[in-house]
Amino acid sequence: MITFEGVTKRYPGGTLAVDDLNLEVPDGQTMVLVGPSGCGKTTTLRMINRLIDPSSGRILLDGQDIQQSDPPTLRRGIGYVIQQAGLFPHRTIEDNIGTVPLLIGWKKDKARDRARELMRLVGLDDSLARRYPHQLSGGQQQRVGVARALAADPPVLLMDEPFSAVDPIVRATLQDELLRLQAELHKTVVLVTHDVEEAIKVGDQVAIFRPGGRIAQVDSPERLLTAPADSYVESFLGFDRGIRRLSFLAASGLSLDDTAVISASLPAWEAAEQAQRNGEPWLLVTDADQKPRGWVTGDELRSLPREATAGDAQLSPYGHTFGVGTDSLRAALDATLLSPAGRAVGVDDQGRVVGVTSYERLGAAVEAAGPAADPDAAAGAEPAEPATEASPTGTA
């Protein structure tokens, strides 16, 4: 647990970077500090490992005032990841990762074993162990940075804009990796970013800073989106709050329609009749393994020769699918919006079709989750695990 008690940092010259900050970071959680540049979020982070000392107030780490500890000793117990990775160019990847273990007196062999273990953990190939940092891509370097921070298994991990120097695709991957690691390791993470989407994606708690080094609101991402404390927070969160809030509602809350799903082996005339009976303009055709093949209209089915099956029809692509057990309502809505049929395909973890959405069904699920304006109702709803908030997967 990290506790800030009335912490103020005034730089020589009078700039007030952090103003009377009170904040608690619970054990095993990810606290994201987010705000515009110059809001004191990075200063706040660096005070935790004493790269910067506060002008007044106290910072407690598990109840101990950090001002009373020797900075190098304190820092060896706190992992630190920075924007450009900051790897030591003159050391191999394994020795970079082994930095803190070697500093605290491990034998070289043990440190190297540990380094390889961590390389596997962060998804780096063993063959990179003897390379030097300049031989790696930006994304790989950042993974090494994370591995290095975790090497001595510190309970606390500080991350200073860790993903902002890599391209958006790598960034999204690294964010997912962080969520995966955190689900496994349960570190107390403090992460600084200026990207509010990142904050909402990776944070258990998000502290929104306003210029002048004061906190505007600390809350879970879902509550921030549901009930921003004031107009500053609201404008900082940006547009689409309502849509983004759907990220926290599980797609499993949707009731899916399976009457519009037919097998490719079904005779076309029978399928056409079924479409008419249900008043469905579109039917989803699945193969023998119940994997989706594509959409077909009743008219198309009727135009086929008598002996044809539904699989012979000209199919429209089924687009993105969403995982019923893993994705959010937002993913389901997005997939529905993008589908030519105005309906999206929900699949199980084997990729088999469970059923299809409709706007009516989506509306009902959103309504059941409670109105966005009422924070208490929203807090009562079962939020989807942030780790499962993936974008729709499984393109045709």
Next chain:
Amino acid sequence: MDWSQVPTLTWESAKLGILPALFGLIISVPLGIVCVRFRWLYGPVLSVTSVLYALPSLALFIVLIPYTGLTDTTVIIPLTLFSLCVLVPNVVDGLRSVPEPVRQAATAMGFGTMRRLARVELPISVPIVIAGLRVAVVSSISLATLGQLIGVSSLGYLLIDGYQRAFLTEILVGGGLIIALALVCDLILVLVRRLLTPWRPRRRRRELPEVVADPVAALAGGTQ
């Protein structure tokens, strides 16, 4: 001409070239560290080393003779002082070449100031410091020949003796040997740098550090 003295003279020249650069390095590293730590000191230190470099070497030899006599020391002291003019700035530039994120990461990992210097900042400075050392060694080898004027022997003997006897071959042999010695010392330093810094990106990207097969090409390609 007497070829039998050539090995001794070459050895003397090498010694008078290398020792001042080494002593200069021993002085420059702590001085450079202090100049990086206390920025205001760097300007004055640079002025002093520049003034020292501007002093005529022969004048310095003569000033020193009463104290150190007609010995190697009389030549080594001024050449050491001259080497500071390139070595101090290179140590400072080397230390400043350490990227800020690297320095910050080292601090945040729990390196104390001294350990950070020894394990991170100085190793990263090596290429720039060695670049300075190459200049210092080569210029010391050439300046050391002047020691011959006060009787401190080196390859400079061949030049002066050849001149006095109007013996062109001896002058050409002396000059050629001095250049060859400078090139060999320079090459050795390039090799030392390669050994110490296998981590540097190569201009021609290779998977693994390669051994220099062609010294002349390496020397030609190694200028910086």
